[in-house]
Amino acid sequence: MTTLDVISLQKACETAIEYAQKKSGSEIISITNALGRILAKEIIAKKNLPSFDNSAMDGFAFRAIDAGKRLQVVKTIFAGEVPHASCKEGECYRIMTGAQIPSDVDTVVPIEDCSDVTDDAVTIPANIKAGSNFRKKGEELAVGNNIFETGHILRASDIALLSAQGIMAVEVLMQPRIAVVSTGDEIKEPWEEANEDEIYNANAFGISALLKSFGFISTYVGSIPDNLEASINFISTLKSYDVVITTGGISMGDADFLYDAFIANGLKPLFHGINLKPGRPTMMGTMGNTFVMGMPGNPLTTMLTVHAISLPVLFKIAGANNIYHTFSYAEFSHDLLLKPGRTNIVIGKLENGIFIPTRNNKIGSGMLTPLSESNAVAYFGEDVSKVEGEDLIKVILFNDRTRAKENRSINYH
Numbered sequence: 001m002t003t004l005d006v007i008s009l010q011k012a013c014e015t016a017i018e019y020a021q022k023k024s025g026s027e028i029i030s031i032t033n034a035l036g037r038i039l040a041k042e043i044i045a046k047k048n049l050p051s052f053d054n055s056a057m058d059g060f061a062f063r064a065i066d067a068g069k070r071l072q073v074v075k076t077i078f079a080g081e082v083p084h085a086s087c088k089e090g091e092c093y094r095i096m097t098g099a100q101i102p103s104d105v106d107t108v109v110p111i112e113d114c115s116d117v118t119d120d121a122v123t124i125p126a127n128i129k130a131g132s133n134f135r136k137k138g139e140e141l142a143v144g145n146n147i148f149e150t151g152h153i154l155r156a157s158d159i160a161l162l163s164a165q166g167i168m169a170v171e172v173l174m175q176p177r178i179a180v181v182s183t184g185d186e187i188k189e190p191w192e193e194a195n196e197d198e199i200y201n202a203n204a205f206g207i208s209a210l211l212k213s214f215g216f217i218s219t220y221v222g223s224i225p226d227n228l229e230a231s232i233n234f235i236s237t238l239k240s241y242d243v244v245i246t247t248g249g250i251s252m253g254d255a256d257f258l259y260d261a262f263i264a265n266g267l268k269p270l271f272h273g274i275n276l277k278p279g280r281p282t283m284m285g286t287m288g289n290t291f292v293m294g295m296p297g298n299p300l301t302t303m304l305t306v307h308a309i310s311l312p313v314l315f316k317i318a319g320a321n322n323i324y325h326t327f328s329y330a331e332f333s334h335d336l337l338l339k340p341g342r343t344n345i346v347i348g349k350l351e352n353g354i355f356i357p358t359r360n361n362k363i364g365s366g367m368l369t370p371l372s373e374s375n376a377v378a379y380f381g382e383d384v385s386k387v388e389g390e391d392l393i394k395v396i397l398f399n400d401r402t403r404a405k406e407n408r409s410i411n412y413h
């Protein structure tokens, strides 16, 4: 029987991240498929943004020294037009939003701020600042500027920016091949019929979905039966994967064969046991070129530990330049006692800047519904025995597709 040799969450994360190797290789893909992918090369601007001086308003383009005067309109310039025109002192252009501004004028005034507007002439207000409403060539981005570093994870706004550069294809890092494995004779797949003595496989599908929400594609390769020989054989088929994530069979029970089966397949353990609630039996190690993550079987624990530990490690393997979860500060809703001496994970609802622990933190690791009631997670270190109402705490969004039911969170006026 294996015994747990627990280390701190901090040490476990640091060790796993240190030993996780970046996957090699890259591929060129269309930007239409690049959301969430990680850049293999930096992106340098090849087009100025804007690429020509242009107007931010529908109005009149003139020399700043002519502010306050009545000016003659010499030409109307539309977006998309290359204006072959010039104007002297006392003259101006009628101009549309996005239209090119000729080099002999320096200021634009919106039409509604002008007076006595006719087809041929306009009176410009006196109080307009030189350079107003004038978008200067290259002011946002100049050719040669670095747009994104290698390792940048592409988001929707980044895809828009790549398109604005005329970039249709990008070189991205190969995604790690991830196998998700469940264990246990009691497990039935959701498409099978489970009797009263059996339970449905929640973890494999929960993990895959959680990974997908962070841009990782995984393959569910099946369930390992509770027997050492079958476990050894099953694991031997997984060595071509970059990452193997198992759930269950990793603690101290008589049917927990997984650790020994990995060892028989050459596992070099990094740790087995974290001083963490929930998540104590978590095991990580390397098996040849495969990074192994043995996550506990309790469903709530699995989801939270994959989120807390596996994801940063996966981002390291995937080659991202930023791998850790981002946190915000929130106010804790009320006093809560915690068992010190271990890191405690507390799930809750983050609403209007206040973190409310789900079910007052009376939650079992075997549950799932508390997770669905939560949208954020907080970690409290080994020396914390009490969190007080109004304490400012660090929170990480968890089910971050949660939408507010009512429009209470933002004051629009």
Ligand SMILES: Nc1nc2c(c(=O)[nH]1)N[C@H]1C(S)=C(S)[C@@H](COP(=O)(O)OP(=O)(O)OC[C@H]3O[C@@H](n4cnc5c(N)ncnc54)[C@H](O)[C@@H]3O)O[C@H]1N2
Residues within 6 Å of the ligand: 004, 182, 183, 184, 186, 187, 199, 200, 201, 202, 203, 204, 247, 248, 249, 250, 251, 252, 253, 256, 278, 279, 280, 281, 295, 296, 297, 298, 299, 301, 365, 366
């Ligand atoms: N003597 C000890 N017992 C336990 C310890 C310990 O340190 N000493 N740790 C406890 C903790 S903490 C956890 S968490 C669990 C985890 O144990 P395992 O990782 O070995 O998981 P299993 O025993 O296989 O399963 C636990 C529980 O989860 C259910 N399960 C498993 N896989 C799935 C799945 N794919 N979908 C849904 N539910 C699943 C399984 O039926 C069990 O109910 O150990 C404690 N015990």
Ligand code: MOO
Residues within 6 Å of the ligand: 276, 277, 278, 279, 280, 281, 296, 298, 301, 365, 366
């Ligand atoms: O990981 Mo266990 O959930 O601490 O019960």
